[in-house]
Amino acid sequence: MKNKVTIRQASMLVFLAVISMKFLLMPATMSKYADRDIYFAVFLGLAIDFVTLIIYLQTAKKYPNKTFYDIMSDHFGIIFTKVIYFLLAIIFFFKALFVIKATHAYFLDTLYDEFDWWLYVIPLIIFLAFVLKKNFRALGRTCEICILIIFVAIIICLILPIGNIELINVFPILNNGLEPVFSGWVRCSYGFGDYLIVLLLMGNIKKSANLNKIAYYAVLAIILITTFFFEFVALFGDMSTNQQLAISDISVHAQLPNTLGRIDWLIIFLWSVTLLLTCAILVFASKKCLDVVIGKKMISNVIVLISIFAMILLLYLNLALLIEIVTSIYYIVFSMTIYLGIPILLIFCRVIDFARKPKGKVRYEVA
Numbered sequence: 001m002k003n004k005v006t007i008r009q010a011s012m013l014v015f016l017a018v019i020s021m022k023f024l025l026m027p028a029t030m031s032k033y034a035d036r037d038i039y040f041a042v043f044l045g046l047a048i049d050f051v052t053l054i055i056y057l058q059t060a061k062k063y064p065n066k067t068f069y070d071i072m073s074d075h076f077g078i079i080f081t082k083v084i085y086f087l088l089a090i091i092f093f094f095k096a097l098f099v100i101k102a103t104h105a106y107f108l109d110t111l112y113d114e115f116d117w118w119l120y121v122i123p124l125i126i127f128l129a130f131v132l133k134k135n136f137r138a139l140g141r142t143c144e145i146c147i148l149i150i151f152v153a154i155i156i157c158l159i160l161p162i163g164n165i166e167l168i169n170v171f172p173i174l175n176n177g178l179e180p181v182f183s184g185w186v187r188c189s190y191g192f193g194d195y196l197i198v199l200l201l202m203g204n205i206k207k208s209a210n211l212n213k214i215a216y217y218a219v220l221a222i223i224l225i226t227t228f229f230f231e232f233v234a235l236f237g238d239m240s241t242n243q244q245l246a247i248s249d250i251s252v253h254a255q256l257p258n259t260l261g262r263i264d265w266l267i268i269f270l271w272s273v274t275l276l277l278t279c280a281i282l283v284f285a286s287k288k289c290l291d292v293v294i295g296k297k298m299i300s301n302v303i304v305l306i307s308i309f310a311m312i313l314l315l316y317l318n319l320a321l322l323i324e325i326v327t328s329i330y331y332i333v334f335s336m337t338i339y340l341g342i343p344i345l346l347i348f349c350r351v352i353d354f355a356r357k358p359k360g361k362v363r364y365e366v367a
């Protein structure tokens with residue numbers, strides 16, 4: 001019980017993992033494929049993700065004292081389970097890398113005209129090295145401290161631009177049918193599948209019977225994200241694709257005097273905290289998966305840090321290159337296979353257990 005997280009901490013870890021990527025680069029990227037219907041596309045993705053979350057939670061209730069590794073290895077063997085964990089490590093790694101790049105872009109857009117890459121990378125690597133020595137409980141406690149102010153920041157971001165919303169920008173609705181909606185969901189699949197973090201929390205949550213609380217936080221996240229995407233379209237209309245960092249343009253459309261610049265600083269500070277926390281959660285998740293694959297924590301720590309550093313060096317000159325990678329057909333097929341394949345495997349585990357149940361003995365009476 002020592003390192004187990006509470007249900008509240010687990011809920012907040014999941015909540016942060018879900019919201020962060022949706023408020024920065026994703027709206028503009030999705031607009032390229034879904035145009036004005038991005039709020040339908042994001043809702044579709046969130047709804048499918050929610051179904052997978054329910055499967056994860058029901059599995060956790062079915063096996064309250066087992067981790068995801070225990071469940072998978074019992075049904076499919078150790079080798080197959082380690083392959084799944086390796087693929088999960090890649091997913092979490094690319095999500096973390098995307099947040100790292102988005103955070104740097106956010107700093108450049110809101111705080112600095114020029115922000116030397118090394119001044120960002122070196123402290124970040126030190127921060128991540130510190131995080132890798134912690135556990136989900138420590139991250140959960142940090143989320144508990146920050147969640148209220150993060151939630152306030154989201155509400156402020158949703159309220160500020162209301163005066164400049166033009167509902168005419170959201171029309172015509174579904175002008176090109178459902179094809180752009182599905183295209184937006186598929187092409188931006190890198191921003192979904194965030195509930196995979198629940199797999200790593202299985203068997204490590206106190207009072208597993210209260211797991212429904214995670215679902216409540218997920219519903220709140222769906223409402224906030226869908227509302228934000230709707231406001232994004234209502235504000236920018238056909239110019240949505242040009243607003244690469246959606247959240248950083250909120251203050252430009254706020255009905256507030258210029259003297260109230262403190263609101264801008266509040267949003268910048270809170271979103272910086274949110275992004276760094278999300279990055280820590282995703283990097284730690286990738287490391288936990290490698291722990292299972294390799295079996296040695298120190299080696300997996302070094303591998304994660306070196307990999308992040310190498311990928312940052314490879315991609316730091318061009319954020320568009322990373323977006324091109326995560327929206328490519330190869331990454332889409334890979335990520336969608338993981339997002340949708342694991343829930344199917346968990347359902348199959350239930351089927352196997354049902355088939356393994358001993359049948360009732362048949363009694364034969366002698367006449």
